[in-house]
Amino acid sequence: MRILQLHCDSIEYTPTKKEIKSAEDIDNPQTQKLEELVVAFVAIEDGDDSSVAQNAISQIKNSMEKIGCKKLLLYPYAHLSSNLAKPSVAISLLKEMEDGASELEVSHSPFGWTKSYKLNVKGHPLAESSKVITKDSSDSKDSGEITSDALKGESKIRSYWKIMSPDGTLSNIADFNFSKHKKLEILAKYESAKVRRVDQPPPHVALMKKMAIADYEPASDSGNMRFFPNGRLIKSLIERFVNDKVKEYGGYEVETPIMYDSEHPSMVSYFNRFPARQYNIDSDGKKLFLRFAACFGQFLMANQYQMSYKNLPYKLYELTRYSFRREQSGELVGLRRLRAFTMPDCHAFCKDLPQAIDEIKIRFELSQNVLHGLGIVESDYEMAIRFTEDFYNENKSSIEELVKKHGRPVLVEMWKEKFFYFVLKWEFNFIDNLGKASALSTDQIDTENGERYGIEFVDEDNKKQHPIILHNSPSGAIERIIYALLEKAATDSKEGRKPQFPLWLAPTQVRIIPLKDEFNDFSDELFEKISAKDVRVDIDDRNESIGKRIREAEKEWIRYILVIGEKEKNSQNLSIRDRQTGDVREIPFDDFLNEIKEQTKGKPFTGLNLPKYLSKRPQLMV
C-alpha cells in the first residue's frame, strides 16, 4: 500500500464519472468540501491484506495525533502504484481502514470514480509525508516528508559530518569523545542532527531593552531594529573597531548602493542559482532588490579595475549598513536574526588557488583577533569548516593548518560535490547558554563569481583570467556581536557574576555622585578633568538618596562610581567604588586614569551619547 498524506486547510472534490464497472454507487455526485483535515491518497496494491490496512490506519492516526488534526479523508488514488490490487479487495480494505479510525471524523471519497479536486496543503514540515506499507515489513518504511521544490536542491547536497582534531585526524561524530568539548558537541548536534533544546526566550532580548540598547520598531518590518543612544554608541564603536582592523589588514574601504536591478545580467544568473529571499521594490518599472550582502557592489566595482596579477591579492571592504534578508518571520529573534543588519564584508581577489589559500590563513587570524578584541573569547565559539571532497583531497594540509590555528577540534562538513559557489567555507559559531549556535566570523573560497561578474586580471603570460574571490566577514553581523555580548552577560549573571560590557563599550564608564548640591561645582570640575582624558563620565545630580543612586548605577552596569563629599573635596585622592569588587578604593587621579586607559588600550573612543546630568535625562522605558 502506498499513501501520500497531506495536512490541508481544505479540499473540494467532484466525482465526474465512473471509471470502472465496479465503482462504488453514490447517491448524488455533488461537490464535497471539507476543511482542516488530513487527506490520505491511498493506492492499495496487489498482496495487501487486512494487516496492512490496520498497520496503515494506525500510522495515519499516529501522525494525525502529532499534528493535532481530527478529520481524515481517505482518497483512493490509483496513480501512486503500478501494481494495484483488484478493485474488490481494494474497496474492502479501504472500508476497513475507515472503520479502524472511527474515533476520528473519517470519510472516503468514492472509489472508482474520476474526480476533479482542489486542495490547499498547509506548509508546515509535517504537513506532507508518504508511506509505503507492505505485508512483510512489520514496521513499514516512512519516507518522511516530501520536500517542496525550493528545498529539493538543498536536499540533493550529499554531505558527511566529521570532527577534525588539531592534528588532522578525522573522526565520526558518533565516535568522537566530546567530554572536553561540550560546546562543540552542541554545534555538531545542532548542525548535523538539527537538535534544538530551547524553550525560553533568549535573555539578550530582555537585556537589549533594559539596557536601552535596541528595540523592535513596530512601524517598520519585523527584524528591522531601532537603536537608542546607548545602542548606537556601542554599535558605532564596534563598527569602528572592525573597520580599523580590516584596514590594518589591507582592505580598502568602499561604499556601494544598497539596491540593485534584479534584471541586470550578472544578477540574473546569481538569482537563478539561489532562490533568494530579498526585499523587492518596484520603481518606475524597474525591479529592484535590497542587497543581502556587499558582494554585488564590490564585484561590479572590481569589474571596472584593470588588474594585473602583480596587483593581487587586492582587497575591497565595506561595512554594510544595511544588508537585508527577508528571513522567514518565525526565524527572527532579537538581535540574533534580523532582516536588516550591519555586516562587514571583505573580498580578496586572488590570482590562483595557492594565493587564495595563503590569503585565507591571514584572514583567519584577522577574524580571531577581531573577535578577541570585541570580548568574544575562544571558549565562546566553535569552528566549523565545510569543503568539497575534491578540495579536501587536493588541499589537505592547508585545511589541517586552519584547524591547527584554531587549536581545538572542529566540526567538518564534507560535500560529495560542489553545490554552492564556493569550494571551502569556515565559520566561528557562537554558542549561547541556551545551546543556540549562530555564525560570527566566516570566510569562503569562491571559484565562480569572478567569471559571473566578468572580473578579470592579466596573468604572467598576458592572458586574461578570472580571479578566485575570498568572502570574509571578520566579525559577522555587528548586531550579532551585541547579541553575543549580552548573552555572555546573561550567563555571568546566571552564574552569580556581575554582568558587564567591556569597558571600552560601556555607555558610561565613570559616574560621579555628589553627596549634596554644595558639591556640584566640584563634581563639574572633576567631570571636565576626566572627560578631557577621553573617558565617558556623567553626573547623577538628582535629589535622591545616595543608596538609590548607587543602586541605579549598578543596574546600568557602570564600572566606576565616584561619590563626592567633604572628604573627597579635601583630598588629593579619589574614592572609587569599583563594581567588580563592590569595594571602595582610594587612589590618586592619575592612577585611576591609567587603570582605565590600560583596559581600553587600542580601542576606539567616542564621547558620552547622553546628557551629562542625570536630571536632564529622560527615562527610556522599553
Added chain:
RNA sequence: GCCAAUGUAGCUCAGCCUGGUUAGAGCAACUGAUUUGUAAUCAGUAGGUCGUGGGUUCGGAUCCCGUCAUUGGCUCCA
C-alpha cells in the same frame, strides 16, 4: 511560511477559566517635604478606547472568528 503560547498604565504584572458598579498593584513620571557616606527616604497627583477589526449578548478586558506583533518549536540561515 507552518504549529502553539502570549499581548491589560511608560515598564513589570494581577483581573479573563465561571461575562455584570468607576479595570487594580509595584516601579517610573509629576508636585511637595527631605540634603542624604556606597544596591531602593516619605507623602500626594496624574496616567488605561484592555494589540487591532468583526461577531455573540441587555451587557465583552473576560466568550467566538479574523488580523498584527512578540516568543517557542519546525523549517531556513548562499
